[in-house]
Amino acid sequence: MKLNQKTLVVYLLSLLSVFSCSKQKEEVKADTVIKGGTIYTMNTDQPKVEAVAVQNGKIIFAGLAKEAEAYIGDSTQVLDLKGQTMTPGFIEGHGHFMGLGYNELNLNLLDVKSYDELVERVKEAVAKAQPGQWITGRGWHQSKWTPSPEPSVKGFQTHQKLSEISPDNPVFLRHASGHAGFANAKAMEIAGVLQMSNESMEAGEVEGGEIIRDELGNPTGIFNETAMGLIAQHIPETTPEKDRQALELAVKACHAHGITSFHDAGVGREHIALFKEAKENGTLGVRLYVMLTGWDRELLEEWYKKGPEVDTTDHLLTIRSVKLNCDGALGSRGAWLLEEYTDRPGHFGHETLPMEFVYTTSQKALKSGFQVCSHAIGDRANKEILDRYEKAFKENPEAADNHRFRIEHAQHLHPEDIPRFAELGVIPAMQAIHMSSDRPWAIDRLGEKRIQEGAYVWQELLKSGARIVNGTDVPVEPVNPIACFYASVSRKTLDGSPEGGYEPEQKMTREQALRSYTLDAAYGAFEEDVKGSIEPGKLADFTVFSQDIMTVPEEELLKTTVEMTIVGGDVVYRKVDL
Template sequence: MKKFFWLALLPAVMLSCGSAPELTEQADTIFFNADIYTVDTLNPTAEAIALKGGRILAVGKEADVMAYRGDSTVMEDLNGQFLMPGFIEGHGHFSGLGYSLINLNFLNSKSWEEIVAEVAAAAEGAAPGEWIIGRGWHQEKWSQVPERSVLGYPYHDELSAVSPNNPVMLRHASGHSLFANAKAMELAGVSAETPNPTGGEVVRDSRGEAIGVFEERAMNLINAAYDEYREGLSEEEKAKEWFRAVELAEEECLRKGITSFQDAGTKYFEADRYTQLAEAGELDLRLWSMLRHSYEEMKGNLEGFPILDKGNHFYTCRAIKSEVDGALGAFGAWLLRAYNDKKGFTGQNTTPIPEVKNIASLAMEHGMQMCVHAIGDRANRVVLNIYEEQMKAHPEQAGLRWRIEHAQHLDTTDIPRFRELGVIASMQGIHCTSDAPFVEKRLGEARSRLGAYPWRSLLDEGVIIANGTDAPVEDVDPLASFYASVTRKRADTGLEFFPEQRMTRAEAIHSYTLGNAYAGFEEGFKGSLQPGKAADLVVLSKNLLKCSDEEILEAAVLITMVDGKVKYRAE
């Protein structure tokens, strides 16, 4: 028996010795002479990485990885450049990002005059009755307050004068208010008698006249008129525009090192299209999305959900999105105590709480994650209460990884509850420094210092933070958000916002890679550079762990690779 045993093992012994090189898999691509950060705690740094069939074959010392080199292996000498897992956008609006690249974009506008001038130019080339659409303005970020204004918002007069025959709808950067000209308000039937809807406000002057700004649910008045206009467009025209927007969003993300995108608000028709694109191999980056509809629209209509790993892990829809409040910049964040600069006003509860509870029940019933937009401290407390209630009612459901989207302003007593309930804080680093000039004006010093974007407090509690930009609310650039996360400084003015709450470099990278993957139940497939995981990576001109703060903003994306294929390479 022993003789037979050893004879049986002999071929294996021979193969493990002299024949080993012949058995080694040959890589499709090897990156070498590289400065690699893997986000793998057991093997954090490496010199080379081998890829095959869209997966990581090996990562480690260059001499070891070179064993996977074959005659057809593409060899990429990085000359010491920094390689890390591809950035995962943890909360954005994918088609919305694309539309922002088609329509007027005011993210960098410094004054109301600039915006009026851009609308005037657009109106000159617009067809009669065509709507002029834009997004990105923020009254708190202009160099000066318009001469005639209410709460910093200008009157519509100048906008109406340059576009008298074309309705204009310009969304606030936050997406939680909009500006309309006289033509748009006329089509929407807005008058002095138009009441404020529940969860929204038509901003008026002291005489009761609408100045053109519509906050939160009041936006639906203008949206309805715009939707009626779009009903006149053919389905082919609308589909063509949507596919163009998705194409532009892909290009923008890949150019900025993003290999996966978590879409915070997907409609049924979009989920269908994304699934088809993924299965046809026509998506250039991975999408993970949250279904966004009312309870009545989803009740009885979730057959086939969650959608998992379609097209070789290129599309997943395993979450449901809702919201309970608006944005701080538009006075929509729902607060425990009143705004410092809007006395007696505590913000807006934009979605009735019973509706949110019903949607949470649907998520629990169908095994989907619940993701709720909450910005103010009251909003966050209410969502935590809803989650706790659901979890107590379903003790058999563990490890839900339910999320709060934004979690910007927290009462300090609620911070430990994130850990206790296993709730993920899906926050956006760039929001902190973008909002910094007006946060204290809205909340006062104490609330701002203790509970505004409290990353350090959450991390010290052991809470998982998922990072992102909320694009097109902000530029989708992960490097700008990373800089904000580790410095809490504005890149333009140097304004520093309570730096004691900043992240370390390693924590910020984790929040943009493995943290986001974990927040979508995908940490076993992507988010770190380990054998068997997706070959999704980015090569940068600066080492984000070691370079100076200023050099973070100078870093260039050199290569973006998804599924082992180079999707972007800097010229």
Template sequence: MKPTQLIIFFLLITITSQAQTSELGTLADQIYFNGEIYTMDDNRPMVEAVAVKADSILSVGSKEDIMKLKGDKTKLFDLNGKTMIPGLIEGHAHLYYVGLNLLEVNLVGAKSYEEAIERVAEKAKNTPKGEWIIANGWHHDKWDTKPALINGYPTNKLLSAAVPDHPVILIHASGHIIIINQKAMDIAGINSKTPQPDGGEIIIDINGEPTGILNETATDLVSKHLPAPTKKSVKEAITLALEECFKNGITGFHDAGSGGYMINLFEEMASENLIKLRLYVMLRGTQPKLLKKYFKKGIQLNLYNNQLTIRSIKLMADGALGSRGAWLLEEYTDAPGVHGHNVTPIEDIDKIVKTAYKNGFQVGIHAIGDRATREVLDIYESTFKIKSSNSSKDARFRIEHAQHFDPADIPRVAELDVILAMQAIHMSSDRPWAIDRLGEKRINEGAYIWQTLLKSGAMIVNGTDAPVEPLNPMAGFYASISRKTLKGIPDDGYEPQQKMTRNQALRSYTLDAAYAAFQENAKGSIEVGKWADFTILDRNIMTIPENQILDTKIAMTIIGGDIVFDYNQTD
């Protein structure tokens, strides 16, 4: 071959190589292959391999094609038959309180009131007298044995006798009702003359004396006396919560209501690259100055290398079903005359929603009972009639929890394009006793009606409301498709016609959760150009027998191409 021919030959090779690089992109930093890879992209539901460059997905497709992007520095991840899915997104939970729950006395799993008190008494032995003790997670409906009850709840007599020298707060798993001992009552100044608060209740005995049980807004009477946590302790709690997210395969997190102090701390930690999680924060609607600040400042998108977004507001319409605080159209089946509580005046909610809409902010409102969901839908419907230069037809307003609907209101959800953040695990935990609260007719027609809502065109975002429920998304996935308790009861599931399919359940934890945060173009599916956020499971939850799902382990959690959890690296 002549010199000129050699030059032309090498030029052709260079041009071909450059053309291939231009077509496929640059060489990959990472390649994942040899597993079951579910993309949540309807056009290509499964692929053989995924290539990553920096923090984004470079290419997806066949192993043969993706391996063409392999370079000398490319890291190869052989999945060895494991299952890879888009990074799981927690659709409604409370980051700080997840961590705080790990630092305080944990009452989850206590089989009786006595066992819960024993855990608190043990903590008191090593706590200086006079210091507050806070315990979380008791649930009287899950106790094997129950003490004497007033209005369905245990009084503080046993607690006060067992722990007399420390003010104590026992927080119900729902977070909507507490029991305080006599020491805490004395500090808060709660006695028979204390007036009942709006939107809450001090439960009293037959003699008119307070029992230590405080429901909904009545909890504010004691919470204002708690010492402010130190910045160090708050950061420790957040760090623990982040670790808990990563080991549960969580790559995105919708934080359902944080105040100004917490948001400033999130920003500080994110600026130091200490969050890593895709944190979507809802502003706490009870802080007018905070809302005013952000209405002026505007929505904050993908701050600090996509760790933090602030564009939503969290409000409260009612309480919880377990505490009979959920606001119902008809009285509770097991409590004649009781309809629950409207914890924030409707006119206040309406004003904030309309102001948020005019300023381009999303709104998510806690509404559990059918009266609350109707009131929220009414507010949203009237709000969407407003014409403003800043408001958008794509508001993506949400109802948080949305456990119970009157049948007449079900079609309105899709008609108004309202997103439902429903925690499937709540059905699993609550359904055994929820029928006592609502009765069979209301349970069948309007409670936890996932499939009915999906068929109507509504969108459901899944999650756990942690620390109300454990953060484990596999429990939420199992509850979604089985409608059973975590003990596998009943055999066919509660109201089995309302089960989600496995694809619907996975969508509710990935692409639809991303959509609910306006981030469907950046995450929620494994597609070219999206963030390299993945969850790798040790088995295929889309095909294994239902009773094996709860045994599924998170093998690896990846955010932006960085491995934030690796099961093989844990102790």
């Protein structure tokens, strides 16, 4: 067949193009190739691979080790896992980023085992403080103390011991849950709540909260839910320098625990500005998905007008959610329940935010492109929020398509509400470690029937079609994902009890638990197309563990350590040289 000149030119150019593309493909070299261990991808089409190649912060290859050799050039860094296990980078699905940092700067009371130990810890801080300086901290939990505090009022300790060792320094210590605070006499004196009129000593004196009082009407030092503001408003504001220090500590803590991304649950304008500054300076270090705090209504209105900020370039700082705090916690008996507390008859917890505001926020968020993430622990709070969400969805059907609204914690549900999550497309963002920490005493709050039917019902939610986003709620719990993963698959406390776990039928499988910390956590932030699994085109975020968390015996899981954390292809943490 004869070819005319024009056809011949086109043919030759085509051959040249094919040859050029083939040559370019052959010459693609990776910045980093990782191999030599077990690599779980969370990609259902390719669950495990032998090697991963990274270029410019993204994955360009995941597959067989022999095929990865083609991506190794003179300047390629080759990381040998030496038999260790790599997964997609772990995503903290619900935490408080600056709270993590500030826990390092203030008194960290998570490990305090008794009231006397707390008093001793504060005494040491007072000895180092300036006269009149506030002593602040967080992490105590009266239900975990041995022995239980005496005297006690409504299950809480009283302030006398604390006031005796700190007569001149005001003290305010937040409960581990963040939903109650403990003040000494000096702090209450500054706030003007020691001497109260008879009219103000009636129950419900603080809307959405409570000042716990003794039989004579005197405050015990415990301020529940919104009542904490009576004390907190007198604590001096932090400084920009201290904020930067806390942010730096939070980044380091995340890296040391294999956390590459973080859903920050409730952020105000000051910390948003801080995050933007850190991103600009190159010091952010962790990919943040930010929820605007619902406590600042002016802030919300500002963002409704300008719309979400989705970071499609660096994937470091995205702001597209609203966080609403709708009830309290079980530990402080602030969770809003349908039936009274078993260990406090007549008390149902607190509605800390009007449900009408949940509805109007849902309406505005849908219309302006924001996701709503509502804190709800008690079954009443969960039911009421689902009702408001559903109403808003029905009234805005087009805007509600792919809304991905969330309920943060979803800890205790009425059985009738469990299937509603999947039916409405609402994501339960749950923290498995809460079951491990709370279950031994939560039965006192709810009783056996409610615990078994609707508390921490992970498997029932998953079977209904819901996607669970996992996390720790740091600083409520340590940010350690290994402990949370263990709780997810064992339903035991961290000391390994009880045998078989609490309500074992609700355990996650290991694949479900890993998914809840990676791909489904990414889905909860509209980011499953860029992170959460190891496949070409996605961000090169990885966590390397000392053991195979998918196969190691359950009793060995807690011995696992994070050996290396990789963000965007860069090793940001290394426990030992691999």
